[in-house]
Amino acid sequence: MKINTFLSTLLNVNLVLGGRWTQKRRETRAANARRFPEAFAPEHVPRLASNGTARIHSSRPLSVIDVAEKAIESRNNESHTTYSANWAGALLVGSGYTAVTGTITVPTPTGANAATQSAGAAWVGIDGGTCSQAILQTGIDWYVTNGQATYDAWYEWYPDYSYDFSGITINAGDSIRMTVLASATTNGAAHIENLTTGKAVSQAMTVSSAAALCETNAEWIIEDFESCDSSGNCPQVPFANFGSVTFTQSLAVQGGTTVTPATGSGLQVLDLYQNSQVLTNCAVSGETVACTYV
Template sequence: MKFTSTLALTALLAAPALAGPHGHKISESRSGSSQDTFPGAPNANQGYGQGQAQPSFGGFNQNQNQGQSQAQPTSTSTSTSTTSQVAPAVTSSISHSSSSSSSDYYVNENWAGAVQETSGTATFSYVAATFTLPSVTPTAASSSDTQSASFWVGIDGATGQNQIWQAGVDIYVENGETSFLGWYEWYPADTVSFDMDFNIGDVIVASVESLSSSEGVAILENLTTGKNVTATATAPSTSATLVGQTAEWILEDLAVDGDGLTLIDFGEAVFTGCVAKAGGRTVNLDGAELYAVEDSTSDHVQAAPEIY
């Protein structure tokens, strides 16, 4: 039986859409509706700084409080994990008409990728994927505008409750300069950056694991450079403990309608080795819900997912 673990994301940027950093929930952006929310969608009111609120199946949570003290990450020079499965891929192309009525995915304002939900009483305790940082092309927006895309994996990002444990890498371009940020976050606490260098073309393995409902470990590995970083964190409050209901593999538009960042044209991004663990069982992308990013101001899909 084929183990479906590759997710491809394609950039379909018909017009520059503004976005803002982590702390977002999935925001639904269907044609003919305004800011409707659906399970797992992020809050449209975003400020700079990571901190994604998790979307939920049936209604995204829109409470965005931040602030927490996280253990600082540590860096080593030896890679400690490998992946043989393929993860989600997302592609961005600059010409695409609206497809908000597509039966292949849900449309929202900032998440493109896959969300897997548990069945029965098993809960997710681990999520991982491998992705290559893609070449990016600034859109027609002013060169002084910051353009970006965020690649991450997480637990409980789509539960609609007040928690999410996630880690990933952001790409930013401003005035022709490209920069990167590796990070982890136990929402609603602030995002914490990893001390790690990145370049376009680097192959990254990202994973988050929950040791309990209130404690977790995040790991980023740069397979190209042989470096890896690990950090531990705890739930910032008793209301932010994990339930392990969903696992996510996401490429995110870091802001929603006017928060200052533009989704960068990333061409195609592919997450391979998309896996999660629940109740001692390994879960892949089979049956996962797919999400595409659509700019609500132009009704154009900007990033669409495909599992293969």
């Protein structure tokens, strides 16, 4: 899979849309609650819970757990695995990361019990691992309510919240390609394409220096994200059993050179660890990042 075509498309989107922040958008931004109002100028409203409750969803930077304290190294004897409270997948650590892409097949998740809504997300992004001040990311969420799964496609430039794409639908079994591009540390774009339906959406973003990228991380992630209420309380959502998710055709641009998760600098394989349990088993091979719920 060639990354150049997608990066050229995203760059054109970014150049065309980057200057179109109208008065209406500024009014919309001012009307929405923000933890970091100085950082971001979005077009759409924040994502709310799929059941309609007034909760705003947000990713968070990588939260690493000390495996020595948790005494779980003997589980698989993989010294290169990093355990996290919120991320699973693959993280590259280096410099000059300006684009990331990957393709997944949408899973059919299940919930822990019928009375509780559970959720999760799959996304690609730049930064948020060793650089915690910003994340440029895009991907999909899944929610399980009363045994039924629903899906959203979204984009985010952390520390702002995430925002839903309109004009695209996601269903179990669909093939979804997700891509982010940083044309500068404060300018970028997100692109989601449903390869099954042929629909695609893009969003250009501009932020202030308060949310500038470091461009030191590229990642392909399964996340237990946060759900924030109007009081600013942001607990993690109950994490759904996603079965398995595999990122294929996973590529990043580092210093102008295309790399894979296996060939990029500073690879860290991440697994989720919560409540004294390892919840995922992730592995990297070439252009593939495969994660299984365990």
